[in-house]
Amino acid sequence: xxxxxxxxxxxxxxxxxxxxxxxxxxxxxxxxxxxxxxxxxxxxxxxxxxxxxxxxxxxxxxxxxxxxxxxxxxxxxxxxxxxxxxxxxxxxxxxxxxxxxxxxxxxxxxxxxxxxxxxxxxxxxxxxxxxxxxxxxxxxxxxxxxxxxxxxxxxxxxxxxxxxxxxxxxxxxxxxxxxxxxxx
Amino acid sequence: xxxxxxxxxxxxxxxxxxxxxxxxxxxxxxxxxxxxxxxxxxxxxxxxxxxxxxxxxxxxxxxxxxxxxxxxxxxxxxxxxxxxxxxxxxxxxxxxxxxxxxxxxxxxxxxxxxxxxxxxxxxxxxxxxxxxxxxxxxxxxxxxxxxxxxxxxxxxxxxxxxxxxxxxxxxxxxxxxxxxxxxxxxxxxxxxxxxxxxxxxxxxxxxxxxxxxxxxxxxxxxxxxxxxxxxxxxxxxxxxxxxxxxxxxxxxxxxxxxxxxxxxxxxxxxxxxxxxxxxxxxxxxxxxxxxxxxxxxxxxxxxxxxxxxxxxxxxxxxxxxxxxxxxxxxxxxxxxxxxxxxxxxxxxxxxxxxxxxxxxxxxxxxxxxxxxxxxxxxxxxxxxxxxxxxxxxxxxxxxxxxxxxxxxxxxxxxxxxxxxxxxxxxxxxxxxxxxxxxxxxxxxxxxxxxxxxxxxxxxxxxxxxxxxxxxxxxxxxxxxxxxxxxxxxxxxxxxxxxxxxxxxxxxxxxxxxxxxxxxxxxxxxxxxxxxxxxxxxxxxxxxxxxxxxxxxxxxxxxxxxxxxxxxxxxxx
Numbered sequence: 001x002x003x004x005x006x007x008x009x010x011x012x013x014x015x016x017x018x019x020x021x022x023x024x025x026x027x028x029x030x031x032x033x034x035x036x037x038x039x040x041x042x043x044x045x046x047x048x049x050x051x052x053x054x055x056x057x058x059x060x061x062x063x064x065x066x067x068x069x070x071x072x073x074x075x076x077x078x079x080x081x082x083x084x085x086x087x088x089x090x091x092x093x094x095x096x097x098x099x100x101x102x103x104x105x106x107x108x109x110x111x112x113x114x115x116x117x118x119x120x121x122x123x124x125x126x127x128x129x130x131x132x133x134x135x136x137x138x139x140x141x142x143x144x145x146x147x148x149x150x151x152x153x154x155x156x157x158x159x160x161x162x163x164x165x166x167x168x169x170x171x172x173x174x175x176x177x178x179x180x181x182x183x184x
Numbered sequence: 185x186x187x188x189x190x191x192x193x194x195x196x197x198x199x200x201x202x203x204x205x206x207x208x209x210x211x212x213x214x215x216x217x218x219x220x221x222x223x224x225x226x227x228x229x230x231x232x233x234x235x236x237x238x239x240x241x242x243x244x245x246x247x248x249x250x251x252x253x254x255x256x257x258x259x260x261x262x263x264x265x266x267x268x269x270x271x272x273x274x275x276x277x278x279x280x281x282x283x284x285x286x287x288x289x290x291x292x293x294x295x296x297x298x299x300x301x302x303x304x305x306x307x308x309x310x311x312x313x314x315x316x317x318x319x320x321x322x323x324x325x326x327x328x329x330x331x332x333x334x335x336x337x338x339x340x341x342x343x344x345x346x347x348x349x350x351x352x353x354x355x356x357x358x359x360x361x362x363x364x365x366x367x368x369x370x371x372x373x374x375x376x377x378x379x380x381x382x383x384x385x386x387x388x389x390x391x392x393x394x395x396x397x398x399x400x401x402x403x404x405x406x407x408x409x410x411x412x413x414x415x416x417x418x419x420x421x422x423x424x425x426x427x428x429x430x431x432x433x434x435x436x437x438x439x440x441x442x443x444x445x446x447x448x449x450x451x452x453x454x455x456x457x458x459x460x461x462x463x464x465x466x467x468x469x470x471x472x473x474x475x476x477x478x479x480x481x482x483x484x485x486x487x488x489x490x491x492x493x494x495x496x497x498x499x500x501x502x503x504x505x506x507x508x509x510x511x512x513x514x515x516x517x518x519x520x521x522x523x524x525x526x527x528x529x530x531x532x533x534x535x536x537x538x539x540x541x542x543x544x545x546x547x548x549x550x551x552x553x554x555x556x557x558x559x560x561x562x563x564x565x566x567x568x569x570x571x572x573x574x575x576x577x578x579x580x581x582x583x584x585x586x587x588x589x590x591x592x593x594x595x596x597x598x599x600x601x602x603x604x605x606x607x608x609x610x611x612x613x614x615x616x617x618x619x620x621x622x623x624x625x626x627x628x629x630x631x632x633x634x635x636x637x638x639x640x641x642x643x644x645x646x647x648x649x650x651x652x653x654x655x656x657x658x659x660x661x662x663x664x665x666x667x668x669x670x671x672x673x674x675x676x677x678x679x680x681x682x683x684x685x686x687x688x689x690x691x692x693x694x695x696x697x698x699x700x701x702x703x704x705x706x707x708x709x710x711x712x713x714x715x716x717x718x719x720x721x722x723x724x725x726x727x728x729x730x731x732x733x734x735x736x737x738x739x740x741x742x743x744x745x746x747x748x749x750x751x752x753x754x755x756x
Contacts, residue, residue, distance in 0.1 A: 015492040017254065024250045029241035036240060046246065053250040114237060133238035139199050150201070158195040161227055168230075 004123060009066035012057070020057050027070055028053075029134040031077055034115035038081040048084050052077040070126070071119035117167045125160040128153060185209040187220055194224050198231050248435030255325075255498060266628060266637075266670075266686060303429040304417050306441040306473055311413035313478040319508050320407050322348045324483070324499035331367030331383050334399040337465065339487050339494040340693065348400075349512045350407045356393040361407075362512045363400045370398050371515040378515050384571040385521040406499070409480060413471070420445055431475070439475035444468060446488070468493065479504065522569045530747040539565060540748040544589040547750030548600035548739045552583050566741075567752040574756075581606050584734070589741075597742025597753055607732045610636075614659040614716075614725045620647045622654045623662035625682050626724060633726070641683050654680060659725035660716040667711035667729070709733035 003022070011019040031052060036045035056063075056073050063072055118129055131142045139157070143150045185193075190213040196202050197210045214221045325343040328336050334346070350361040362371045370379040377390040379398045390397055396404040405412050420427050426446040434440045451464045470484040485497035533539065542550065547566060554563035555578040560570050567574075587601035609631035614623045624645045628636040648654055657665065662681055669677035673694065678687045698704050714728035740754035 015494055017495070018251070020254065021247050021251050024247045028246050028250075029238065029244050032241045032244045032246075033237045046244065049244075050246055050250050050253060053246070054253050057250075057254050114233060129234065133234040134241060136238055136242060139201060154196050154199065154201060157199070158192075161195060161230060165226065165230060 004067065005069040006066040009060060009063060009069055012060055017057070020053075020060075023069065024053050026130070027073060030070075030115045030118060030130060031073060033134070034074060035077055035081055037114075038078070039084060044084060048077065048080045051084075052080045055080065067123065071116075074116055074119055113168065113171055114164075117164055117171070120167060121160055121163055125156055125163065128156045129160050129164075132157065185213045187213070187217060190214070190217070190220055191223065194227050198224070198227055245433070245435070245437070252435075252500075255500075266625070266639075266682060266690065303427045303443045303445075304421075306429060306443055306478075307413050307417045307471070309478040310471070310473045310480050311410045311417075314409040314413075314480065314504065317352055317409065318505050319351045320348070320409070321350075321501070321503040321506060321508065322403070322407060322499055323501040324497060326365070327494070327496040328365070329367075330365060331381065334363060334365065334368065334370075335402050336399075337487070337496050339489065339496055343498070346403070348403050348407050349508050350404070351508055356395065359393060359395065360508075360513050361396075361404070362515075363398075363403055368398075369515060370400060371513060372397070373513040378517065380515060380517050380521065384569070384573060385518055386569050386571065387517045387521045387523045389523065406483065413480070416445060416469075416471075419447075423448070434474075434481075440481070441473045441475050443471045443473070445471070465496075467496075530745045530749060530751070532747050533565065533749070536747055536749065539750070540743075542750060544598040544600050544741050544743075544750055545586055547743075548589075548602060548741060548752075549583070549586045551739075551752055552581065552586065552602065552604060555579060555581050556583060566750060576608070577606065578756075596744055597740055599738040599740055599755065601736075601738050603734065603736045605732060605734055607730060610729050610731055612663055612727045612729060614662060614727055615723070616655070617723070618645045620645045620651055620655065622648075622651065622680070623657060623659045623725070624680075625663070625666065629726070639683055639686060645680075648680065658716065660713055660727050663711075663716075663727040663729065664713045667713055671708055671710055673705070673708065703736065707734050707736065 005023065005026075008019050008023050012023075028049065031049045032045055035048045035052070036042055039045050039048060052073060055076050056069075059076075063069065065072075118126055121129065127146070128142055131137050131145060132139065137145065139153050140150055143153045146153070190210055193202060193206060193210050197207060202210060214224055324346055326337065326346045327339055327341045328344050328346075329338055329341055330344050332338070344365050346363070346365045348361065348363045351359065353359045357374060360372060360374050362369070364370075367382050368379065369382070370377065372378075372394055374393055376392065377394045377397045379388045380386070381388075388398070405415075419425070425448060428444045430442045430444075432440050432442060445468070447467050447469060449464050449466055466488040468486040468488055470482075470486075471480060472482045472484075473480055480502060482502070483497070483499040484495060486493045487496045539547070551563060551566040554560070554566070558575070558579045560575060564570050582605040584603035584605060585601075589598040589600045591598050611629040611631065611633055612625055613627040613629065615626045616623045618624065618641070622645055624641070625639055626641075627638045630636055654662070666678060666681035668674075669681075673691075675687050675691050678690075694704055709731045710733070712730040712732070714730060716725050716727045718725055738755045739752060741750045742753050743750045745751065
């Protein structure tokens with residue numbers, strides 16, 4: 001396991017702001033994917049991701065649980081995306097524009113909980129998922145990077161999949177219940 | 185292979201990690217078992233989703249851009265708070281603008297660290313890459329008081345832009361340079377060297393070309409990049425400083441070599457002046473080179489203090505060999521500027537011997553007595569020029585004590601401990617045109633009602649649980665309640681009369697001062713709240729206040745000039 005999120009956050013708070021770059025490096029891709037699904041446009045997603053990181057840095061002292069940095073970051077990013085969405089509607093000044101934007105964002109919306117669910121994984125499971133899929137490393141490369149046997153990596157991956165499926169399933173079921181009870 | 189065995193292998197199978205015979209057995213089981221097949225397909229679908237998400241973000245690289253934005257955010261100047269404005273003369277840090285042109289201290293060499301082979305190689309290549317510079321332009325951010333000496337650093341100050349333009353030449357005749365920060369600028373046009381201290385409108389002129397002057401030496405040393413980099417390597421080796429190196433990818437996608445050096449000034453922690461200038465500071469210096477061109481791209485310097493590390497310098501723009509506009513070699517000194525004499529050109533006074541025979545303590549006391557009686561002609565014999573800011577801040581002061589002088593190895597003069605009482609008049613604008621209908625502080629004014637600072641109530645004053653009690657207070661009573669809370673550093677009560685950001689910043693600054701060893705509590709200003717008056721044009725009440733504060737510090741004073749007179753050099 002590399003240096004934990006908690007350690008990085010604490011170093012930043014102790015006067016080593018450059019350590020924040022390591023957190024950006026760790027989460028830039030999942031954060032971008034999360035936002036791309038929400039705003040439906042890559043340049044805006046990148047802008048929103050940068051803004052989210054900057055806001056996170058500036059309010060780092062307010063983060064109560066440093067080990068939950070990533071899920072806290074996603075919360076900030078969700079607010080940034082919402083603000084960006086509102087200001088874009090305002091800028092375009094039209095209901096039609098809002099509808100177009102909402103439908104384009106909805107096109108990928110079905111997938112945006114994925115990063116939220118990844119955020120709920122224990123840190124060692126999350127790291128394996130991020131390195132394997134977001135950094136594009138092979139399982140063998142992940143094993144080398146984390147100085148772990150390949151078998152440990154596949155076991156961690158297996159457990160991470162089980163947790164992800166469990167949580168995604170629970171969310172899908174909850175969504176179906178809500179949809180059924182909503183008036184048509 | 186049964187169901188349980190097969191499921192153990194699903195991830196390895198989906199990832200293509202199984203041996204051929206294991207994979208065959210797994211596939212065979214899937215063909216015969218619908219339940220396992222459904223399970224495997226669910227895993228594959230999730231895997232495809234994850235792969236797709238990762239691929240969508242494959243080209244994302246934002247570390248550099250985010251960190252650059254963060255640095256910019258950190259450099260944004262903070263608004264002045266009530267306390268920081270009042271404390272300007274109370275907590276002045278070292279050689280301030282008020283010390284003016286006399287503050288031309290000799291600066292000891294900015295020495296450098298020790299290296300390991302890889303870092304040395306990068307540094308040596310970096311030095312070679314810039315061995316034949318014709319011109320250079322540096323633009324960076326330095327934590328310093330805007331009007332203070334060019335080499336003064338203050339880790340608790342905001343970042344200020346500092347720039348240097350330099351046209352190299354084999355000798356002094358062809359050399360030209362300019363150094364500028366918000367409150368000061370020096371231009372050496374090949375013939376003379378002129379400095380303008382902007383707020384005080386004070387000029388200082390040296391009638392000859394110079395390679396560096398007025399405390400700009402450290403910046404010239406960086407500008408002479410080739411030597412600087414070579415010296416870093418030599419000094420690092422000679423002094424055993426810790427050196428490390430890292431490789432990283434820049435925002436431009438190119439490889440960068442980053443050399444970090446931990447430099448020790450050799451000045452003991454308890455020495456006066458430690459960490460006030462580059463040469464007396466312990467620093468961590470981070471040099472970033474482009475791995476291919478070998479050119480230096482940025483320099484970051486962090487001050488290492490027992491209470492923690494703080495970044496004090498960020499040099500992010502280095503332009504090599506670009507044409508410099510001739511306008512940079514000119515300096516318009518306002519016609520009404522006063523010209524200060526250099527310490528080595530001090531005029532002999534008719535009664536020079538009286539001053540030349542004084543001890544440092546006697547000179548310090550005579551200087552303060554002249555300020556107390558507002559005898560600016562007499563005060564001018566100890567300090568030149570005496571600015572309007574100086575007169576307003578120190579006129580009428582009361583001497584509490586003048587102690588025994590001492591010296592240290594970083595400074596050519598002596599330090600005289602002193603304690604004085606300063607007082608000033610100020611006016612506070614109060615208004616209750618807010619949802620809570622309470623009188624709160626809206627702005628600060630000087631004694632002539634010139635605005636000094638407007639307080640920004642972004643969210644407006646909150647309605648308090650006991651709001652009525654506060655809504656009944658008159659403007660003067662509200663100011664009195666605030667001033668009492670101020671003296672007791674009762675931050676929560678202060679927030680009822682001043683914006684949260686203001687009080688929070690004061691609290692932070694106060695904590696920093698205490699942390700740096702300053703007995704800030706004993707120096708908190710005390711208010712005497714006077715009469716209130718109504719201004720119809722501004723629809724606001726104004727409350728007159730008399731502010732008294734104690735200042736305890738060391739006066740830097742030196743007599744190494746031909747007239748042998750003690751001159752105040754700083755500590756004001």
